[in-house]
Amino acid sequence: MPNTIELFNLVENDSIVSPCITVHGKLSKSDSARNIQVQHPQLPPLSFPVNEGFFKATILLTPGENRLMFVTDTNVSCTVTCHYTPLVQNKPVHLCLIIAEDSPLKFDSPASQIAKEGGNGVDLAIKKLRIAGRLMQSFTNEQMQRNGFGQRTFNFVEEWAHDTQFRNGGCPMRNTIKIHVVRSERTTSEIRDHNVAQQNSKGTNTGALFGWAMDALKKYGGPFQENEHPVQAACVFLDSHWDGKLITGHAALGGGDDHIKLAIFGSHGIYSWPTCMEDIIPYFLDETKRTNEVANDCNECGSHWECAVVTMGAFMHEIGHLLGCPHQEHGVMLRDYTRLNRSFLTREAFATRTNSYGAKPPIFPKEECTWHRLDLVRFLYHPSFTKEQDFYDSSFMRPTRNGGFKVAKPALYPLNNDMCRITSSTGIYLIEIICGDLAKAFIEYLPKSLGGTGPQREVILSLADLQSRIPKDKVAEYGNKFKLKVLAVNSPDVSFDNFPALLLQALIPMTKYGYSQNVQGIKSQLLGSSNRGKDIGIIAVDMKKVVAVRVYHGYALDGIRFYLTATEPKDKDNGKPAVPPRTYMGKLTNAFKSTGIKEDQKSVLFGNQTPNYTDIVLEPNEIIKGFNVRCGAWIDAVQLVTNNGRMTKMCGNITGGGLAELIPPEGQSILGLYGNVGKWVDAIGIVYGNA
Secondary structure, rough: OOHHHHOOOOOEEEEEEEOOOEEEEEEOOOOOOOOOEEEEOOEEEEEEEEEEEEEEEEEEEEOOEEEEEEEEEOOOOEEEEEOOOOOOOOOOEEEEEEOOOOOOOEEOOOOHHHHOOOOOEEEHHHHHHHHHHHHHHHHHHHHHOOOOOOOOOOOOOOOEEEOOOOOOOOOOOOEEEEEEEEEOOOHHHHHHOHHHHHOOOOOOOOHHHHHHHHHHHHHHHHHHHOOOOEEEEEEEOOOEEOOOEEEEEEOEEEEEEEOOOEEEEEOHHHHHOOOOOHHHHHHHOOEEEOOOOOEEEEHHHHHHHHHHHHHHHHHHHHHHOOOOOOOOOOOOOOOHHHHHHHHOOOOOOOOOOEOOOOOOOOOOHHHOOOOOOOHHHHHOOOOOOOHHHHHOOOOOOOOOOOOOOOOOOOEEEEOOOEEEEEEEEEEEEEEEEEEEEEEEEEEEOHHHHHOOOOEEEEEEEHHHHHHHHHOOHHHHHOOOOEEEEEEHHHHHHEEEOOOOHHHHHHEOOOHHHOOOOEEEEEEEOOOOOOOOOOEEEEEEHHHHHHHEEEEOOOOEEEEEEEEEEEOEEOOOOOOOOOOOOOOOHHHHHOOOOOOOOOOOOOEEEEEEEOOOEEEEOOOOOEEEEEEEEEEOOOOOOEEEOOOOEEOOOOOOOOOOOEEEEEOOOOOOOEEEEEEEOOOOOEEEEEEEEEO
């Protein structure tokens, strides 16, 4: 049989959305080739080693058709054509280099590396950041593909500029990652102050660099000016420095606010990062020992290649936080990036960290670094990862490009028999069971085009089912004490601490609150903060008797007074309480009457009475069905929802906190409210049931 080349993850006419891909392949057993070259008609050729007949080739693509020829040094070849379509409509990440006000414009690098690379200035740092960005895109694309999510990755902001991604330039101009060079108002000495060094256990201001990066970006302006929806920025401080005691000017952090989602890192290890595509293999195999001129971050950077994977991987870890990922049991969001090199190589260099050669050639996928499955599901529903094909799947419920949260977060309602109902207007795509600090089990709702059911607007769960999903070695410790986290499309995550206790404590006999003996109430989730104010217990309110409401508010919710009628409205035909019409039309626009409250009629107060208030008078047979709530650390505002589907205005701080809802399951009604009250309402929940 003739010698052949088999490609595992690339087929003829593949549609690619990543500008950089890593092709995995295998040669025939009889082929003694030691190298394989990938030839592209528009770009310089790239060569890759073959080990035990296997190879991994990391290559760049150009928009449109890419005709790739794989040729071994034994003159065996194959050609495959793929099509690269940049996802320019997706929400990108801005890659930034932050420099001090008086920066020397140099990054830490040993003398031997400075001689090898011809310097250690800003231009070289930009080249290295571009290649690191491409490697992150390629790695993520491969991980998404392996998990059944297709070719999919995130974008960096690009610009039409001189190409620096090949040693000899490749083509003079092309789309390449834009590196924003951002000047900070902080001096080099401020940035390198020991008190702001994250790894200084005695530092007094170790989170300062994150705020300083935010300040620098906002002063830079452009895409980082305050706007309605957050932009995404991944920043490296150029002026990080190993002074023989500490890595100064460095912090590994990811997070952000409503304006900027941010990841920051230091430049102390970028001397070891590849400068161009041709450098990827030799730099990931570079066993040069570290000298005292540069840092040994976390004691895992004893050689150049180890420094490259640890620092580049840790920066990608922070970008993971920027994209919404928490820490995980394994993968990039733990510290598995010490194996990041294996995703691009078929053999591993000697590691000082383990005093061994590690994985033997060839390196198989199970030995590589990974994103955790939970990270990849998050990416699937993140606006940075949308593919055009997603819009043809009505079950996908795509995220908005801007990523803004305009809908209520998921709501949980306990039911009888240790059951609960979780709702979301946009669709739940992931439920995580958190044991301690990490997710140990999960339920995913993938799009139908990927073999799933699609995100769910309503999910019924039992405590027994959730407990059965916890790993057996964790059941004794966490079976009755785990947290539930719910993720929905275009919505903030919501967590329910000590979920088993929440269900067990939810059932309330309502006899002492004026209801008949057979009425049992169920507590909803508590919105706001139970750590603030005073627990005021349950305030019983029979919503069938409420004729008017006075909402006390300023920049927060102060209280709610419910005015009651002495008797329930009667149905003229049979003398029974009238059944209100269940129509949900016109819920957004119909206004409420605001006059007619009689001050002396019977009322019930939840919270505080203040001079500032809004009055709402209900129409005949109109009953309060629930509440929309804006909340964070306290209750910012509340909006009444009635059985007619009408809504009042939002009373209070209409921009404060996030949006949530307190609306009982269909067929049940509000029996009362509970929560915490201090100077204003700090927490609120409802008690509901059949009465």
